[in-house]
Amino acid sequence: MAKPELHIDLDAVIANWRALDRLTGAGVDTGAVVKADAYGLGAGVVARALAGAGARNFFVASADEGGALRRALGPGPAISVFGGHMAGDAEVIGGAQLVPMLNSLDQITMHFETLPGAPFGIQLDTGMNRLGLEAAEWEAAAGIVLEAGPTLLMSHLACADEPTHPMNPYQREEFLRLTEDTGVPRSLSATGGILLGPDYHFELVRPGIGLHGCAPFTEGRKAVRLSLPVIQIREISAGETVGYSNTFTAETQMLVATVAAGYADGLHRTLSSRAHLWQGLVPCPILGRVSMDLITVDVTHLADTPTHLDMLGEKQSADDLAAVAGTIGYEILTGLGPRYNRIYHGGGA
Numbered sequence: 090m091a092k093p094e095l096h097i098d099l100d101a102v103i104a105n106w107r108a109l110d111r112l113t114g115a116g117v118d119t120g121a122v123v124k125a126d127a128y129g130l131g132a133g134v135v136a137r138a139l140a141g142a143g144a145r146n147f148f149v150a151s152a153d154e155g156g157a158l159r160r161a162l163g164p165g166p167a168i169s170v171f172g173g174h175m176a177g178d179a180e181v182i183g184g185a186q187l188v189p190m191l192n193s194l195d196q197i198t199m200h201f202e203t204l205p206g207a208p209f210g211i212q213l214d215t216g217m218n219r220l221g222l223e224a225a226e227w228e229a230a231a232g233i234v235l236e237a238g239p240t241l242l243m244s245h246l247a248c249a250d251e252p253t254h255p256m257n258p259y260q261r262e263e264f265l266r267l268t269e270d271t272g273v274p275r276s277l278s279a280t281g282g283i284l285l286g287p288d289y290h291f292e293l294v295r296p297g298i299g300l301h302g303c304a305p306f307t308e309g310r311k312a313v314r315l316s317l318p319v320i321q322i323r324e325i326s327a328g329e330t331v332g333y334s335n336t337f338t339a340e341t342q343m344l345v346a347t348v349a350a351g352y353a354d355g356l357h358r359t360l361s362s363r364a365h366l367w368q369g370l371v372p373c374p375i376l377g378r379v380s381m382d383l384i385t386v387d388v389t390h391l392a393d394t395p396t397h398l399d400m401l402g403e404k405q406s407a408d409d410l411a412a413v414a415g416t417i418g419y420e421i422l423t424g425l426g427p428r429y430n431r432i433y434h435g436g437g438a
């Protein structure tokens with residue numbers, strides 16, 4: 090049976106990375122965040138394409154992700170780990186030459202004891218209260234830590250997707266206060282922070298979602314098209330129902346296509362009876378419930394019998410689908426799951 094196809098445009102990813110890089114000044118390095126398998130699109134392939142375009146700093150969530158990325162990238166590019174150094178990580182951090190972004194006094198102690206002399210960065214909490222040393226902890230440890238030569242001091246903005254939010258300047262001031270006169274490269278901004286302007290760029294920026302042309306980098310090129318094969322088409326009469334719980338009843342005779350993907354593939358059940366699939370530029374409404382592996386679609390109005398219908402593409406982005414599902418583009422992309430045939434275009438792949 091034909092598998093659903095997730096088409097990934099590596100040229101678009103590279104173009105987005107370059108566009109974000111152009112938003113920052115000459116002294117600012119643009120990294121690439123490829124955690125969660127590059128937001129579901131395939132960390133190895135995406136990172137290799139970006140390394141080919143000149144990216145030198147990659148970020149992942151955990152040491153395990155870092156180990157896998159090192160195997161895909163080979164030696165050379167820096168791979169930093171947001172989760173820092175957790176118990177049991179020393180072997181993979183040392184073996185894959187990862188740079189943990191240490192986020193507590195315990196992690197600092199563990200790293201210095203298990204991998205003395207190995208590179209590390211420091212994550213500071215500037216108000217998000219998620220990861221990083223608190224100001225008082227940093228003030229107590231800074232002397233020893235700075236002597237050991239961290240590669241990076243970083244923090245993360247909580248509200249960067251809201252440009253006028255007072256949390257942004259508050260966190261920036263706090264970050265400046267904690268890091269001034271250290272002489273160590275600094276990083277505060279993900280995609281949203283890059284768009285806040287040069288005051289937020291410091292020496293390194295860390296875009297993730299923007300690489301795929303999703304909000305808040307809405308001017309970016311869309312990197313994905315998701316094409317679902319039609320397994321079966323049937324004609325139903327007025328009064329017949331479609332799908333679980335009979336939530337759709339036909340008022341006239343119609344043609345129903347069944348496509349091969351469902352909520353187990355990240356196509357949320359909340360899309361039931363609300364979202365559309367597309368044949369090119371023509372919308373086709375979902376009929377009734379999205380089930381685990383299948384979705385039923387109205388194709389009565391199409392000029393020719395569809396073999397595939399697009400869930401993501403030119404007419405419907407991950408952000409559009411997210412708006413219908415009541416979530417964000419990040420969750421749509423990272424939820425896409427393992428059952429798609431991922432097909433890469435461009436990027437030297």
Ligand SMILES: *Cc1c(COP(=O)(O)O)cnc(C)c1O
Pocket residue numbers: 122124171244245278279280281295296297298299
């Ligand atoms: C996920 C993440 C990023 C990337 O964020 P985007 O909004 O996807 O650009 C950057 N920094 C940290 C600490 C993150 O957790």
